[in-house]
Amino acid sequence: MAVSGIGRRLVWGWLVCMLPLAQAGELRVHVGDVNSVAVADAVVSLSRIGGNSAVARKAPAVMDQHDLRFVPFVLPIQVGTAVTFPNSDNVRHQVYSFSPAKRFELSLYAGNHTSSVLFNQPGIVTIGCNIHDWMVGYVIVLDTPYFAKTGSDGVARVNDVPAGVYEVHLWHPRIDGAAARVVDEHLVLTGAPMERSFQLKLGPPDQSNVPPAGLEMGLGHRMHPHGT
Numbered sequence: 001m002a003v004s005g006i007g008r009r010l011v012w013g014w015l016v017c018m019l020p021l022a023q024a025g026e027l028r029v030h031v032g033d034v035n036s037v038a039v040a041d042a043v044v045s046l047s048r049i050g051g052n053s054a055v056a057r058k059a060p061a062v063m064d065q066h067d068l069r070f071v072p073f074v075l076p077i078q079v080g081t082a083v084t085f086p087n088s089d090n091v092r093h094q095v096y097s098f099s100p101a102k103r104f105e106l107s108l109y110a111g112n113h114t115s116s117v118l119f120n121q122p123g124i125v126t127i128g129c130n131i132h133d134w135m136v137g138y139v140i141v142l143d144t145p146y147f148a149k150t151g152s153d154g155v156a157r158v159n160d161v162p163a164g165v166y167e168v169h170l171w172h173p174r175i176d177g178a179a180a181r182v183v184d185e186h187l188v189l190t191g192a193p194m195e196r197s198f199q200l201k202l203g204p205p206d207q208s209n210v211p212p213a214g215l216e217m218g219l220g221h222r223m224h225p226h227g228t
Contacts, residue, residue, distance in 0.1 A: 024160040025189065030197040031154045031170065038154025039172060039200055041074040043140045045147035046158060046166040049186065060116065062086065063127065063137055065093050068211040070127060070137030072149075074173065079143050082116040085127075094130040101125050101141055124171070124178050136208040138173060163191040174202040 031042040058080045064071045066088040077083065085095045087110050095113075096105040101123025106113055108131070119125065122143040129135040140147075146166070148156035166187045171180035183198045 024162045025191045026193045027158040027161055027187075027189065028193065028195045029148070029150070029156045029158065029168075030195070031150050031156065031172075032197070032199050033202050034199055036199070038150075038152065039202065040150055040152045040154065041072075042150040042154075042156065042170055042172045042200065043074060043076045043142075043147060043180070044150070044156040044158060045076070045142050045144055045169045045171075045180065046161060046187070047144050047169065048146075048162075049165045049167060058082075060084065063139065064088050065095070065129070065135070068132055068135060069209050070129075070135055072137070073209050074138045074140065074149060076140040076142060076147050076149050077119060078145055078147075079122050079141055080118070080120055081141075082118050083139060084113065084116045086112040092131065093135075095127060096130055097125050097127050097139075099123065099125040102139070105130075132211070134207065134209065134211060140171060161189055161191075163189055165189075168196070168198075170198055170200060172200055172202060173208065174205070175200060176203065 027046070029044045031039045031044070033039055058078050061075060061077050061081055061083045063075050063083055064086050068089060075083070085106060087093050092108050092110045094106065094108045097103060101121045102117070102119050102125045104117050106115065119139060119141045122141050125139040125141060127137040127139060146158050146161050148158045150156040166189060167182060168184035168187050169180040170183050175181060181200070184196070187196070
């Protein structure tokens with residue numbers, strides 16, 4: 001017999017009540033593509049069913065500009081976080097975003113910019129540079145404190161997750177559409193360490209945030225292709 005949406009919420013609520021009062025644990029997530037190749041820069045986030053009750057983690061964050069790239073390429077943060085955009089290059093940059101979740105523009109500058117940008121709405125914010133068109137970065141603004149980003153090994157570790165029932169979301173710059181995908185609608189965590197694996201169907205690789213090969217930055221500094 002099918003269970004209604006109200007019935008499912010009652011069941012999940014009962015499960016939460018029955019979970020032991022355990023310490024917060026770690027969720028280790030492995031992300032691969034359809035060929036099981038590890039996927040870097042995938043953002044894993046957990047939304048607690050019934051609402052997040054944890055203390056917010058709004059530590060200041062940084063997206064640098066180095067070798068004519070945004071570093072990191074993908075920066076996940078919690079709503080209400082301030083981000084600074086220092087310039088570690090020996091050329092000037094003009095950082096901006098036209099994304100609905102956050103529109104801003106920083107005047108042409110070099111070195112450490114004195115202002116920070118407050119990201120106060122959830123969403124995917126695409127960052128660009130008015131001077132260097134290939135420079136692209138992403139600030140992923142989340143309304144949950146439980147998130148992490150995969151490394152080159154395709155692994156993300158979401159730490160200090162209290163016992164509860166969660167919806168798991170995945171986002172990557174090469175997925176179709178702008179929104180994160182729900183990959184698990186009711187993951188039950190007990191406070192003990194847990195591992196999960198997910199696959200993403202990705203679009204073809206692009207050259208976002210990769211400078212043209214051999215580009216002269218100035219002062220004798222020549223750019224090289226990514227990874228060389």
